Amino acid sequence: xxxxxxxxxxxxxxxxxxxxxxxxxxxxxxxxxxxxxxxxxxxxxxxxxxxxxxxxxxxxxxxxxxxxxxxxxxxxxxxxxxxxxxxxxxxxxxxxxxxxxxxxxxxxxxxxxxxxxxxxxxxxxxxxxxxxxxxxxxxxxxxxxxxxxxxxxxxxxxxxxxxxxxxxxxxxxxxxxxxxxxxxxxxxxxxxxxxxxxxxxxxxxxxxxxxxxxxxxxxxxxxxxxxxxxxxxxxxxxxxxxxxxxxxxxxxxxxxxxxxxxxxxxxxxxxxxxxxxxxxxxxxxxxxxxxxxxxxxxxxxxxxxxxxxxxxxxxxxxxxxxxxxxxxxxxxxxxxxxxxxxxxxxxxxxxxxxxxxxxxxxxxxxxxxxxxxxxxxxxxxxxxxxxxxxxxxxxxxxxxxxxxxxxxxxxxxxxxxxxxxxxxxxxxxxxxxxxxxxxxxxxxxxxxxxxxxxxxxxxxxxxxxxxxxxxxxxxxxxxxxxxxxxxxxxxxxxxxxxxxxxxxxxxxxxxxxxxxxxxxxxxxxxxxxxxxxxxxxxxxxxxxxxxxxxxxxxxxxxxxxxxxxxxxxxxxxxxxxxxxxxxxxxxxxxxxxxxxxxxxxxxxxxxxxxxxxxxxxxxxxxxxxxxxxxxxxxxxxxxxxxxxxxxxxxxxxxxxxxxxxxxxxxxxxxxxxxxxxxxxxxxxxxxxxxxxxxxxxxxxxxxxxxxxxxxxxxxxxxxxxxxxxxxxxxxxxxxxxxxxxxxxxxxxxxxxxxxxxxxxxxxxxxxxxxxxxxxxxxxxxxxxxxxxxxxxxxxxxxxxxxxxxxxxxxxxxxxxxxxxxxxxxxxxxxxxxxxxxxxxxxxxxxxxxxxxxxxxxxxxxxxxxxxxxxxxxxxxxx
Amino acid sequence: xxxxxxxxxxxxxxxxxxxxxxxxxxxxxxxxxxxxxxxxxxxxxxxxxxxxxxxxxxxxxxxxxxxxxxxxxxxxxxxxxxxxxxxxxxxxxxxxxxxxxxxxxxxxxx
Numbered sequence: 001x002x003x004x005x006x007x008x009x010x011x012x013x014x015x016x017x018x019x020x021x022x023x024x025x026x027x028x029x030x031x032x033x034x035x036x037x038x039x040x041x042x043x044x045x046x047x048x049x050x051x052x053x054x055x056x057x058x059x060x061x062x063x064x065x066x067x068x069x070x071x072x073x074x075x076x077x078x079x080x081x082x083x084x085x086x087x088x089x090x091x092x093x094x095x096x097x098x099x100x101x102x103x104x105x106x107x108x109x110x111x112x113x114x115x116x117x118x119x120x121x122x123x124x125x126x127x128x129x130x131x132x133x134x135x136x137x138x139x140x141x142x143x144x145x146x147x148x149x150x151x152x153x154x155x156x157x158x159x160x161x162x163x164x165x166x167x168x169x170x171x172x173x174x175x176x177x178x179x180x181x182x183x184x185x186x187x188x189x190x191x192x193x194x195x196x197x198x199x200x201x202x203x204x205x206x207x208x209x210x211x212x213x214x215x216x217x218x219x220x221x222x223x224x225x226x227x228x229x230x231x232x233x234x235x236x237x238x239x240x241x242x243x244x245x246x247x248x249x250x251x252x253x254x255x256x257x258x259x260x261x262x263x264x265x266x267x268x269x270x271x272x273x274x275x276x277x278x279x280x281x282x283x284x285x286x287x288x289x290x291x292x293x294x295x296x297x298x299x300x301x302x303x304x305x306x307x308x309x310x311x312x313x314x315x316x317x318x319x320x321x322x323x324x325x326x327x328x329x330x331x332x333x334x335x336x337x338x339x340x341x342x343x344x345x346x347x348x349x350x351x352x353x354x355x356x357x358x359x360x361x362x363x364x365x366x367x368x369x370x371x372x373x374x375x376x377x378x379x380x381x382x383x384x385x386x387x388x389x390x391x392x393x394x395x396x397x398x399x400x401x402x403x404x405x406x407x408x409x410x411x412x413x414x415x416x417x418x419x420x421x422x423x424x425x426x427x428x429x430x431x432x433x434x435x436x437x438x439x440x441x442x443x444x445x446x447x448x449x450x451x452x453x454x455x456x457x458x459x460x461x462x463x464x465x466x467x468x469x470x471x472x473x474x475x476x477x478x479x480x481x482x483x484x485x486x487x488x489x490x491x492x493x494x495x496x497x498x499x500x501x502x503x504x505x506x507x508x509x510x511x512x513x514x515x516x517x518x519x520x521x522x523x524x525x526x527x528x529x530x531x532x533x534x535x536x537x538x539x540x541x542x543x544x545x546x547x548x549x550x551x552x553x554x555x556x557x558x559x560x561x562x563x564x565x566x567x568x569x570x571x572x573x574x575x576x577x578x579x580x581x582x583x584x585x586x587x588x589x590x591x592x593x594x595x596x597x598x599x600x601x602x603x604x605x606x607x608x609x610x611x612x613x614x615x616x617x618x619x620x621x622x623x624x625x626x627x628x629x630x631x632x633x634x635x636x637x638x639x640x641x642x643x644x645x646x647x648x649x650x651x652x653x654x655x656x657x658x659x660x661x662x663x664x665x666x667x668x669x670x671x672x673x674x675x676x677x678x679x680x681x682x683x684x685x686x687x688x689x690x691x692x693x694x695x696x697x698x699x700x701x702x703x704x705x706x707x708x709x710x711x712x713x714x715x716x717x718x719x720x721x722x723x724x725x726x727x728x729x730x731x732x733x734x735x736x737x738x739x740x741x742x743x744x745x746x747x748x749x750x751x752x753x754x755x756x757x758x759x760x761x762x763x764x765x766x767x768x769x770x771x772x773x774x775x776x777x778x779x780x781x782x783x784x785x786x787x788x789x790x791x792x793x794x795x796x797x798x799x800x801x802x803x804x805x806x807x808x809x810x811x812x813x814x815x816x817x818x819x820x821x822x823x824x825x826x827x828x829x830x831x832x833x834x835x836x837x838x839x840x841x842x843x844x845x846x847x848x849x850x851x852x853x854x855x856x857x858x859x860x861x862x863x864x865x866x867x868x869x870x871x872x873x874x875x876x877x878x
Numbered sequence: 879x880x881x882x883x884x885x886x887x888x889x890x891x892x893x894x895x896x897x898x899x900x901x902x903x904x905x906x907x908x909x910x911x912x913x914x915x916x917x918x919x920x921x922x923x924x925x926x927x928x929x930x931x932x933x934x935x936x937x938x939x940x941x942x943x944x945x946x947x948x949x950x951x952x953x954x955x956x957x958x959x960x961x962x963x964x965x966x967x968x969x970x971x972x973x974x975x976x977x978x979x980x981x982x983x984x985x986x987x988x
Binding site for chain 2: 031
């Protein structure tokens, strides 16, 4: 086989070079002898014959080199020797190398870190075909789906292999202490849709989800490990949830999460009597059939939704559906925009690092022109020199890449601990093969970006000009100078853009944090309670439990106020409860009127510090059997009763789904009061319309406790004692102060803004050092000129100004370019940063001053050196 | 000794070397003498072309080399055709036949 033969010779040539060269020496020697003998036989004298033979061979060494060049491993050997040469060059100029390596290491480390955070695969097999299907409200916002709509979709669609649904669920695991668990009720095809295999046992059967309330459970890997000691025989055992026995049928594989951490899964039963169109609490996820595009599936689902809207206008008029890739659905548009901003920013940092290294390479190229001129004079081809120079840059890049990976390792390890960056369904943040591959790719990309132009320019040395000139390679080249100034100017422009972006994001975040949430968040302790249905099946029991608890809480010394509420600010839920205004004749009213529906105790407004604007508060008199009363917020009154007669109007509201009994007939609530607004969905969201009703009239099992006291965090223990005295089996979950709860909203923003600031600082440092390099180089080039000026009577201050003016000129051009870039960038930023003028003068002035300071600092030292030049010394040298 | 030298067409050197080694093993100098002989002095292969070509063809597996003894009892590097080389010779000969036929056609046509 020729291929085998050539591989064999390649390997032989590579590793047995010495032996081969000895053989070659001997072969050529023998040929020379034989040639000479031939000539002697032909009658030449021995001496003449030898000389003639030598002439005919045409130079022994040259001949041997020609043979060696033909060998198949030749190129690799010459690359290896180039590498050795390159390493010597790197160690010969440690200042240059350290600057270049540090710059690139920072940039590669930062880019690799951001890559590991933003480019994470989904955990699921063939995740690109997993879609989430939502209902959409008349205003276009997405909503979870109702059970009947899900069933229609499931039975009528032709786009999905399988369409599954899940409903969030929380249950109490009985024990001492009892544990609150979060999980989901899922349809039996749910795991199949994700293509998951049970780690132990099995998932649900169609039977189990068909019959109402099959008592079976699938545990998550995490719960199985932490609460059941990874018991290998768990399948078939019985655990108690909410007081009821459930049989464990399987354990889900590690890392399985869907829309949040899940401890367990229960079967979702869609019994005929329980399905409707108005309780929209199902997440629907499907796997596309092969050959169906997401757009086709989306079109079909919209068509099905429109058909449903026509059939059931009272609940679905103007509703439609939205089909989204699972990845997009989980991330949400805000997160994706932030990630994109980070990726763009960090790429700019890389570009700037490359520009800086290119600058360093150009400067060093200037000092190496003599060496290169010699090599060209000796017959080296230009391509060979470019290869040599690029290889040196590649070595630099890989050393930087190694160092950058160390930085990235540390950064990634830290970021992996931040809960805010953990997204359900996404692989964890870690250094894996694709991250390493990306780092290697960056090294090569940086080599080409930073090295190609300098290598090309440096290798163009004209041997005659270079070798004739005196001094050590100080023959300037206008093209070099221009390229270097352009690179520095671009760097200044980009660092301006990054700094303004970071500054605006910081201002936006501060604005968010300082925005008045509409209530007093200091001094509040919050926690969640959930009453198990087995024990509190009767609404009267729920009511009396919470009444007793509130009484005990208020009796605790230090407690000023205590209340309960089904939701607390900041909550992520949008207005999602349908209602109708009595007397309005629209049949489609349920479909289009939506508000947030909250079940509270009458002290809720006092405790939070909301003020009653009109009418009366809820009271103990608003009990079961009495006329139903509701309080709405100002936003609600203005939105639905523009003519100001909200008070006294009656709202028709289907029963709150959490109350456990859904009657077909909506209940009528009279609006008895109007309270001030609070920003329930996080402070950068619009204010939602709110309906508040009393727990005495709509008892629900799950409530948050809100307790106001001077030292809120120290109230936890007495609160636990109070709870224990009423029911020892109830776990208190989600315990935190209101301030902590509020702060969680900003954590993501804080991480992003911190990263943006770090990158902007990197860019600033790179811009500054790049400028310093160019200014000090050009100042050293002009030493003789400065000396002459001084000798002719120029003031030293004028020399100083000459140098700094050069730097300022670059700053002005860079600033101008940056300002133009900024105009484009702010268009994008406007949608991401809230409450801040994108042309915020304070930010722009601050950034301008910082940049000016950096430019002056970068030119100060070269300028001082130039100013102190001794004319006598400088001119004599020349 | 002054052979009229014709510059070698690219690729023909390989063919000539393969052909020269056809009858049996030879050392470098003998190969160039054999080529001169069979082309009746039309081609004279210079060592500067011959030796690089020999080493390249060895790398490609067409010929193999070994140390042998020359006519004058001198240690010399000998080359012989391998099986792959024999196949290559056949292929090259056929290709050359086609080219020379085509070129002859062109010349006669004009």
